[in-house]
Amino acid sequence: MESTKNTQNTKSAGSTGGTKSARRLLVAAGGGGDAITAAMVHAALHGADTPALVLTYAWERLVVDPVPGPRRTTDFHGTESVAPDLALVTPATRPAAPAGSLLPRLSGELRPRLGLLDPYGGALGLTRQIAAAARWCRADRIDLVDVGGDIVARGDEPTLRSPLGDALAVAACAGTGLPVRVHVAGPGLDNEVPPPALLPRLGEPAFTLDAAHTEPVNGVFDWHPSEAGALLVAAARGVRGVCGTRDAPRPVHLDARAAGVHRLTLDRVLALSPLARALAGTRGLEEAEEASRAVCGFSEIERERRRAAALPAAPPAPLPDRDPIRVGARFAAWEHATLADGIAYVTTRRITEELGLSAGEARGLFAALDDRRTGPLWRLGPAAGDRGRDGGVGGGR
Known part of the structure; x- marks a missing residue:
């Protein structure tokens, strides 16, 4: 893979705010969804305008980044090297082809600054990066944030898909010797550890996110594919009901618990996670x-390698946009079948991918469905006042 180490934009700490004022330090346990969640947890804990740094992986779905596994620091052009072992992502940062990343765009929309976690040095390498970030931030503690709860997975859950990044973050934070608070937001929203097994591990929530805490991420889910993050925002804004996602076979129940944030000690998480200890x-x-492989029986990176190998050598040519009436009729049929499964809300990603929509078709359909939008989700079926009418989009009007 092309190295971009010599093309990175190196700036002094003072030119980016540096150590002139302290920043809160948060570590997103997984990928982009956890970084978005960290911004909301930061708003709840410290206030959205309090200076903060969120460290996160560049580890995204193959549809975003066709290269399996997480990205290294040297896979990016234009990161800001503000200290040894600490590279910041900015809106001007670009992934080196053929890699892709949404982090530069995310860095322009979130209020905390984003720092890159490069896991290619294992837990010891991540420990150096997190310790460097703590020194740069003048932070005396770390808030480690996970959406869903796979950070406390035991490794044998049949629905577990992506434990490695979370467990590496736990092991690395432990290696710093700094005080660490672990925050699990939206228990079960990632559909990896079933709630009956998960909730006893978490105990009672420390606090609950509300609509005000979601304000710092307004607009992110117009383009970001994180479904667990979108569900958390919806729950914090009061959406209740059964939601269907693209990323997991089981529907998710948005109830009063879905916006809860559980606080655990690092020792408790280490006791629950054999992988983090290993x-x-x-x-x-x-x-x-x-x-x-030894703890969980699989490597998620190896799974990504197999999926990437099965992709066509060249991306398929974009399909021409279909007639909006045909798209609306197809949505109406799909909506009818989905409602029959007991699902009341769906994510943008599920609609787009299951209907195979082009970008133009998606824009047209979502414009027609504007009155169905509920936070970052889409309500299926007519509104309460419209029930009994023919309210399908393109389905007989």
Whole structure:
């Protein structure tokens, strides 16, 4: 893969705010969804305008980044090297082809600054990066944030899909020796650890997110594919009901618990996570993968490699936009079948991918469905006052 180390834009700490004022330090346990969640948790804990740095992986779905696994720091042009072992992502940062990343765009929309976690040095390498960030922020503690709860997975859950990044973050934070608070927001929203198994591990919520805490992420879900993050925002804004996502086979129930944030000690998380304990002291990502195979029976990076190998050598040519009436009729039929499954809300990603919409078709359909929008989700079926009428989009009007 092309190295871009010599093309990075290096700036002094003072030119980016540096150490002149302290910043809160948050670590997003997984990918982009956890970074978005960290911004909301930060707003709840400290106030959205309090200076903060969120450290996060550049580890995204193949539809965004066709290269399996997480990205290295050297996979980006234009990061800001504000201190040894600390690179910041900015709106001007660009992934080096063929890699892709949504982090530069996300950095322009979230109020906290974004720093890159590069896991290719294993837990020990991540520990150096997090410790460097703590020094740069003048932070005396770390808030580690996860949406859904796979951070406390035991490794044998049949629905577990992506435990490695979370467990590496736990092991790395433990290695810093700094006080760490672990926050699990939206228990079960990632559909990885079933709620009956998950909730006893978490205890009672420490606090609940509300609509005001979601204000810092307004607009993000117009383009970002994180479904767990979108569900959390919807729950915080008071949406209640059964929601269907693209990323998991089971529907998610948005209830009063869905906006809760549970606070655990680092020792408690380490006790619950055999994988985090096994990753302590790892010096490389391959070694971390071996630990995941030993504990969980799989490596999610290996799964990504297999999926990437099955993709066509060249992306398919964009399909021409279909007639809006045909798109509306297809949506109406799909909506009828989805409602029959007991689902009341769906994510943007589910509609787009299950209907195979082009970008133009998606824009047209969502414009027609504007009165169905509920936070970052879409309500299926007519509104309460419209029930009994023919309210399908393009379905007989």
